[in-house]
Amino acid sequence: MPLTFQQVILKLQEFWTDKGAVLWQPYYTQVGAGTMNPATFLRVLGPEPWNVAYVEPSVRPDDGRYGENPNRFQLHYQFQVILKPDPGNPQEIYLDSLKAIGIDPREHDIRFVEDNWEQPAISAWGLGWEVWLDGQEITQFTYFQQVGGVTLDPVAVELTYGLERILIGLHNVKTAWDLPWNDTVTYGDVRRAEEFEHSKYYFEVADVRRMREVFERFEQEAENSLAQGLVLPAHDYVLKCSHIFNTLDARGAIGVTERQAFFRRMREMARRVAETYLEQRKQLEYPLLKETSDLSRQTSAKAPVQAPGLVPETSSAQPFLLEIGTEELPAGDLDDALAQLRERVPSYLKELSLEHGPVRIEGTPRRLAVMIEALSPRQPDREDLVKGPPADRAFDKEGKPMPAALGFAKKNGVEPSALQVREEGGGRYVFAVVSQKGRPSPEVLAGVLPDWVAGIKFEKSMKWNESGVSFSRPIRWLVALLGEQVIPFEYAGVAAGSVTRGLRPYDSPEIKVPSAGRYAEVIREAGIILDGEERKASILEQIGQAAALVGGEAVIDEALLGEVTNLVEMPTAVMGEFNREFLSLPKDVLISVMKKHQRYFPVRKDGRLLPHFIAIRNGDDLHVDVVREGNEHVLGARFADANFFVREDVKQPLEAYRPKLSTLIFQTKLGSMLDKSERMSKLVNELIPMLGLGQDEAIFARRAAQLAKADLATQMVTEMTSLQGIIGREYALRSGEQKDVAEAIGEQYQPVPKSRPGLALALADRIDSLAGLFAAGLAPTGAKDPFGLRRAAIGVVQPLIEHGISFNVREAVKKAAALQPIEVKDAVQDQILEFVAGRLAVVLKDAGYRYDVVEAVLAAQADDPARAAVAVKQLQAWVERPDWSTILPGFARCVRITRDQKQKFAVDEKAFVEKEEKALFKALEKAEKTERLAGSVDDFLTVFTPMIPSVNVFFDKVLVMAEDQVVRENRLGLLQRIAALSSGAADLSKLEGF
Amino acid sequence: MPLTFQQVILKLQEFWTDKGAVLWQPYYTQVGAGTMNPATFLRVLGPEPWNVAYVEPSVRPDDGRYGENPNRFQLHYQFQVILKPDPGNPQEIYLDSLKAIGIDPREHDIRFVEDNWEQPAISAWGLGWEVWLDGQEITQFTYFQQVGGVTLDPVAVELTYGLERILIGLHNVKTAWDLPWNDTVTYGDVRRAEEFEHSKYYFEVADVRRMREVFERFEQEAENSLAQGLVLPAHDYVLKCSHIFNTLDARGAIGVTERQAFFRRMREMARRVAETYLEQRKQLEYPLLKETSDLSRQTSAKAPVQAPGLVPETSSAQPFLLEIGTEELPAGDLDDALAQLRERVPSYLKELSLEHGPVRIEGTPRRLAVMIEALSPRQPDREDLVKGPPADRAFDKEGKPMPAALGFAKKNGVEPSALQVREEGGGRYVFAVVSQKGRPSPEVLAGVLPDWVAGIKFEKSMKWNESGVSFSRPIRWLVALLGEQVIPFEYAGVAAGSVTRGLRPYDSPEIKVPSAGRYAEVIREAGIILDGEERKASILEQIGQAAALVGGEAVIDEALLGEVTNLVEMPTAVMGEFNREFLSLPKDVLISVMKKHQRYFPVRKDGRLLPHFIAIRNGDDLHVDVVREGNEHVLGARFADANFFVREDVKQPLEAYRPKLSTLIFQTKLGSMLDKSERMSKLVNELIPMLGLGQDEAIFARRAAQLAKADLATQMVTEMTSLQGIIGREYALRSGEQKDVAEAIGEQYQPVPKSRPGLALALADRIDSLAGLFAAGLAPTGAKDPFGLRRAAIGVVQPLIEHGISFNVREAVKKAAALQPIEVKDAVQDQILEFVAGRLAVVLKDAGYRYDVVEAVLAAQADDPARAAVAVKQLQAWVERPDWSTILPGFARCVRITRDQKQKFAVDEKAFVEKEEKALFKALEKAEKTERLAGSVDDFLTVFTPMIPSVNVFFDKVLVMAEDQVVRENRLGLLQRIAALSSGAADLSKLEGF
Secondary structure, three states, rough: OOOOOOHHHHHHHHHHHOOOOOEOOOOOOOOOHHOOHHHOOOOOOOOOOEEEEEEEHHHHHHOOOOOOOOOOOOOEEEEEEEEEEOOOOOHHHHHHHHHHOOOOOOOEEEEEEEEEEEEHHEEEEEEEEEEEEEEEEEEEEEEEEEEEEEEEEEEEEEEEEHHHHHHHHHHHHOOOOEEEEEOOEEEHHHHEEEEEEEEHHHHHHHHHHHHHHHHHHHHHHHHHHHHOHHHHHHHHHHHHHHHHHHHHHOOOOOHHHHHHEEEEHHHHHHHHOOOOOOOOHHHHHOHHHHOOOHHHHHHOOOOOOOOOOOOOOOOOOOEEEEEEEEEEOHHHHHHHHHHHHHHHHHHHHHHHHOOOOOOOOOEEOOOOEEEEEEOEEEEEEEEEEEEEEEEEHHHHOOOOOOHHHHHHHHHHHHHHOOOOOEOOOOOOEEEEEEOOOOEEEHHHHHHHHHHHHHHOOOOOOOOOOOOHHHHHEEEEEEEEEEOOEEEEOEEEEEEOEEEEOOHHHHHOOOOOOOOOOHHHHHHHOHHHHHOOHHHHHHHHHHHHHHHOOOOOOOOHHHHHHHHHHHHOOOOOEEEEEOOOOHHHHHHHHHHHHHHHHHOOEEEEEEEOOOEEEEEEEEEEOOOOHHHHHHHHHHHHHHHHHHHHHHOOOOOOOHHHHHHHHHHOEHHHHHHHHHHHHHHHHHHHHHHHHOOOOOOOHHHHHHHHHHHHHHHHHHHHHHHHHOOHHHHHHHHHHHHHOOOOHHHHHHHHHOOOOOOOOOOOOOOOOHHHHHHHHOOOOEEEEEEOOOOOOHHHHHHHHHHHHHHOOOHHHHHHHHHHHHOOOOOOHHHHHHHHHHHHHHHHHHHHHOOOOOOOHHHHHHHHOOOHHHHHHHHHHHHHHHHHHOOOHHHHHHHHHHHHHOOOOOOOOOOOOOHHHHHHHHHHHHHHHHHHHHOOOOOHHHHHOOOOOOHHHHHHHHHOOOOOOOOOOOHHHHHHHHHHHHHHHOOOOHHHOOOOOO | OOHHHHHHHHHHHHHHOOOOOOOOOOOOOOOOHHOOHHHOOOOOOOOEEEEEEEEEEOHHHHHHOOOOOOOOOEEEEEEEEEEEEOOHHHHHHHHHHHOOOOOOHHOOOEEEEEEEEHHHHOOOOEEEEEEEEEOEEEEEEEEEEEEOOEEEEEEEEEEEEEEHHHHHHHOOOHHHHHOOOOOOOOOHHHHHHHHHHHHHHHHHHHHHHHHHHHHHHHHHHHHHHOOOOOHHHHHHHHHHHHHHHHHHHOOOOOHHHHHHHHHHHHHHHHHHHHHHHHHHHOOOOHHHOOOHHHHHHHOOOOOOOOOOOOOOOOOOEEEEEEEEEEOOOOOHHHHHHHHHHHHHHHHHHHOOOOOOEEEEEEEEEEEEEEEEEOOOOOOOOOEEEEEEEEEHHHOOOOOOOOOOHHHHHHHOOOOOOEEEEEEOEEEEEEEEEEOOOOOEEEHHHHHHHHHHHHOOOOOOOEEOOOOOOEOOEEEEEEEEEOOOOEEOEEEOEEEEEEEOOEEEEEEEEEEEOOHHHHHHHHHHHOOOOOOHHHHHHHHHHHHHHHHHHHOOOOOOHHHHHHHHHHOOOEEEEEEEEEOOOHHHHOOOHHHHHHHOOOOEEEEEEEEEEEEEEEEEEEOOOOOOOHHHHHHHHHHHHHHHHHHHHHHHHHHOOOHHOOOHEEEEOOOOOOOEEHHHHHHHHHHHHHHHHOOOOOOOHHHHHHHHHHOHHHHHHOHHHHHOOHOOOHHHHHHHHHHOOHHHHHHHHHOOOOOOOOOOHHHHHHHHHHHHHHHHHHHOOOOOOOOOOOOOOOHHHHHHHHHHHHHHOOOHHHHHHHHHHHOHHHHHHHHHHEEEEEEEHHHHHHHHHHHOOOOHHHHHHHHOOOOHHHHHHHHHHHHHHHOOOOHHHHHHHHHHHHHHHHOOOOOOOOOOHHOOOOOOHHHHHHHHHHHHHHHOOOHHHHHHHHHHHHHHHHHHHHHHHHOOOOOHHHHHHHHHHHHHHHHHHOOOOOOHOOOOOO
């Protein structure tokens, strides 16, 4: 009989206190997670060791489901553990704790799935994993890097067990309600009524005005407490504010941009709390530094890494192996690391002059392996010519070496008599011929391997122990072998050896690698597929077979396949089923849940989804039924959740949600989402003629604009924001709207809407945001772009380019500006246009155009992205022409001589003196008369090119800067008109070689 | 090594979950006690079984001591257990749990000290004990009777362990800070900074206005939640309100009467929460009724009590014993029970016609013993004459018995022929002579013993199990023996037997009592002193010896001695010491703490306290050093606490606290305590001439009035309200005020102030309260008198009587009324006077005066209590005179004939006709001319008595109601003037016999 709910708590308390953890209690204010408890939030700060374990009933109003969902509640029980510093093997201790409560890794699928944990309200982040038990997230495992804005040193390990989910897995049941709390009552007995009541309170009853008033008062109490240096009272009020915020949020009263403001206020308080605490502890001289717990002792008692000793040489070429053993790497980081190693290892070897056979680099989530065949036993000997001081300062007139020569000789280990004098660059210098004997490979490698490892960089990296080293995830072992010989080095507190580790589900057994050459074999015997492509192929084959069993085919998403390949060392496909009734959910919802949340492959047949999914387990097929059932329960719960929302939502037509947008603040100064929605409607009306929409398209666009944001007020989107638009589209169809209207709603968030009504909607949305938020002083600064305005700007230019619609952004911004509730000054509008132009430049450069070409065009016509894009394309073609070297100089001569003239001169045909200037004027007149498309670079250059001979002759024969003012000014006027041919198309002076 | 803090928690969790309790978690809002957690507050309601155990970090802002006190904190850890229903032996299970954490009752002094638990904020009460470990309260043990205004059925047992104090006792240390939390950190390491910070926040930083605003908003949220039937959200807000109230209180912002208003609001909410919860559970059909836990099974599995079987008779007189074995009785209840048994048992026996030898009734906190010598083996036989139907309905004319006679004969078990006819009250009836054979004593006793036990009544009693029986504390065993013979009966679910139980510290061993006669011997052998007087003598002797050891003498307070005598079965004196520096604390504080809080006897020498105390342990002197040290630590902590307050307080002179009274609300409509204090000053000024104070007295009274309430703002009084006045006096002296001023301040709360400035102060205080609170509509109703106005009224009349100062209460009330911030209407003033008169009547009757005498005087002169008291005394003397029977009728004749006359008639001497009336008029004139003291009954009757002969002759000879109107009215006028002689002294018509 598996443990009861309370037995699990008792066991975990026992397990961790036996390990030396302080037993702590839940916090006395509603918190969303054990992290908020001062026993975590504060104690992880500063240098003092701290190991603690406690239950935290965690309240998240938003997760309330009225007691209807099997595993989602407004309150769930966390078991929280903090290990500071890192004990060196926290994953293994953690897995032992699972065993202590009856979870045998061999009977389940336990996975460490990348999780970049971040809690903006307390300015905290860390890296680690969600730990999955048969597809269910049961623990959050994080190496805290920063908390309260303070960088942690030492790093603290946070384990957050989700007790209900662990119990569900342990008992292999569908829902938490039936779990035994103890021998007499169930989880449902003691908790279910509570869930209903609090859900109802948070979603329907809590008074928004009052909550806001209390928030302000509590914030002020925090402020006053901080002013007195009182950390804990201040922290208490920060937490209270946070809970009120969560309540307001569940009530649907917090708008997208208002959310940022709330977070800023809370973050600021949290930061000050953290800083004040640190200052306090410092003044107390860190009293806990004296104490040591078992867990801390474990670290400090670890044998120090041995300094690399003398390494025996080898006499023949040998295979080489470097294996970097890590805790589970994120899928993307694994790809990055392999790419870097594949690129660099050959050059490293070249730099070291080490001859070698083929290099192979492979990896799994837990190991990066560099395998080199036939590595030379030593570097070749070599001679280097080293340059010394000038000869006249090295030798006196008698040719006797002076101090400069003696010092140089000594430094290079040669006799002064062996110095040579050679000429170089017109001077005479002393040179030494230095012979360097090649060093044995083991010695060379021992010196450079730390740098090889250190050289691997990640988008996000973390620290974990006192070595201060950064990596994607902690490095826990290193294998470095040349033949049978260990290459001794140390990195990140780990000494290289010959012992690797096996599969997680087999308890990561230590495995001796007898020699570099036998590594691949050893790994394969351990059940691990080292080669990523091989793993991918195996997965593809298995899911293909599985899908075929139900007469369907797996939906293969390349990104997902790549990710899953990087999540396992031994892939085993597990096919599960879900309740057919969920098929009535929108397909996007189903797929999104399966792929995004669960990393499952959906199964379809004839274009329709089947009620099946395929998960990839890490491990063999032992107890695969338990794994399958577990995964089925998880997916069932997730679908039940979505079903709950959709069922509630579709009780009303989409249109009915529009008025509710008034409770969603877009931004304090810019009003509610309803206000924004109304502005969008007006703006769409203005954009329709500008985009040249047809009559039907205009009708669709107007209706779509009406409904565009309505889905934000639905529960499904409140829950999964990523479904905004998708749900709007779906609900629009279910509400009987026309298909084109529905599609436009769906397209508004796509980078490039397919339909033109969708385009109108997207532009209105984005330009409204740009106008309003810039005016509200919320333009992006530095790396910060909390409102995604860069994306909005790209979202303006990219679709215009792809649709090829000429469109005056300046005019659109002006119209959007007029609709804002606050003034959008002309200077701000200019700023917006400049910002959009900047994004346009990025888009065009990313498309492969030369930067100078882009600059040249945008300098002339940035306001119309589609036209500018055409011009860039044209100009790029021109600059790539072989005769460009004659075209550009011709035009440049006209421009260069005139560009400093402040005055614009008239041309008087009668004032021409020379025939060459007259001819040029004729050519110009002809060019000017030719009809050209606005902004067209082709047209401009096509009319200009024929003039080049006239231009060249003109400059050869005619002195522009004639002494006679009339003559001179007439000539300048002529050239000014030629230069003006480019206006509105491109400013060629921006081009290279101009 | 004793357990660490966290090990104690783990052990208790293990102990109670092994017993079947649900393991629960602390609540997520600050609560003052685990009782507030819904796992207690709600789950104890209704019929469902519920056994639960959890830690509750309990926050009591008021108890903050900035981390300076060894065992008093704003947060302490409770371990809370609820057992519902009563398992039958909760004390024993509890003691087992102490053993489980290493507390051996043989090595300590564990006591169950009466505690009537009450929590007005949640309308809850229960009876039980504080459990003391070596003088330290470590657990609150309560049988909940009512929660949220709902009477509990079944009753729930609440155990609340105070973990810090348990640890202090376990480790025998002075302060919690040094306790090991686990092997690496101490309690102080993890908690001390927190104590300082929160103390500072609660006492100095929390913003009063904001807290009040938040209270109101949360109250409204509770309201809205209840309106939706949401129990838990509502309860959450009630708790939040409660914490805010506590914060305001710690901040010193809650006045005495405002407190009542807050409690009323919270209680009202709590009551509604409880009722709504009950309703909910009912609708759910009490789902947990299906479940049974081990603890509940224990109860239900108990063997049913055997029905009393046939009882063998005895042939000779035998000693009888009834022992009622209980859980520890409160000291007062033990006295009450013994008094009742001593009074009633002899009459019970008489009623039963059971002959017997001497009856002895003794008891200890755990047993009430009725011991009867030589109880007759059976009742004597007897004959009773039973009256039947009237003879004419019993027999027909032939004398044959009719159905009425036959039925009557049958009913009484006689032959119809044996019926007799006798005369009675003028009628003739049938009688039966019924001989009743005496029943054997065992049978008789078995029938009546339940009633003997049930007949014992207590001021407060409780229920505990399904029997529904009420008693002071649960009855756990019964011994009933006649000789060696068990008298079988059952009461409160317990069957009488022959097994008693021994001393608590010896684990209450079961002891067989071989026969009633050997009971005393058995009990003595068990180490128990059954006789209260003997215990008292033993205690006196021991404390005398102990005090002598340090050359002092014990301070014996009779009430305390009596109480202590009733707290132990085997008294052993333990003398301890305290730090000499605490002797600088006010003596009243020291004594008050020792006597009231700890039940210690102080030790003095030459009128000054010595740094010693004597505690009385229940048990022998094994490990007496541990007990002594434990008690020393407790007292040290208590004195440290007082010292903290006094030290802080005396940094400023008493006068400096006066302005702070503005933050203490007296009553919302009546302003702050400062306002009251100012009114008192003004009123004292008015009272000075009314009380006839001398010049110096007036100066003292005015200054004392200024300072009178200042001590309410000191920390010491905030902490121990009972020291109000005492501290004022003490601090006044320390601030250099004159002795008379200090004494007056001290006397203001005494029932009868000794000095006249003290009297002025007390009257001003009490009359101000009466005027204000009556006007605010807060007069006492029914049994409710939340503001102690009855006491205030008694406090007006009693001192006036004792000082013998004539004083017009009406005038004083009028003056006080004029000073109130709200109108005190004339009708309200009348109401107050009537109320005061009512109290005056009670006081006088309690003093032994006849109720009619009191009525008679008060009807004439209630406004001047002292004068009225004198008059009552005089009148009482008159009515006791042998000639009263002539005096009263004489006066009465004059009054009776005139009292219905609505008109008052003038007397015209010339209109008299008869000589008798003329003579009477002369006598009247003489009487009227005699000088009399206002209100004096003596003076009135002394002048009236000589008139009696004239009065009698007058009535004999003269017809008052003459036909001639002039004559008639003149005679009535004469009698009216005689009747008026009594006015202002007494209304004799109220007297019996009038």
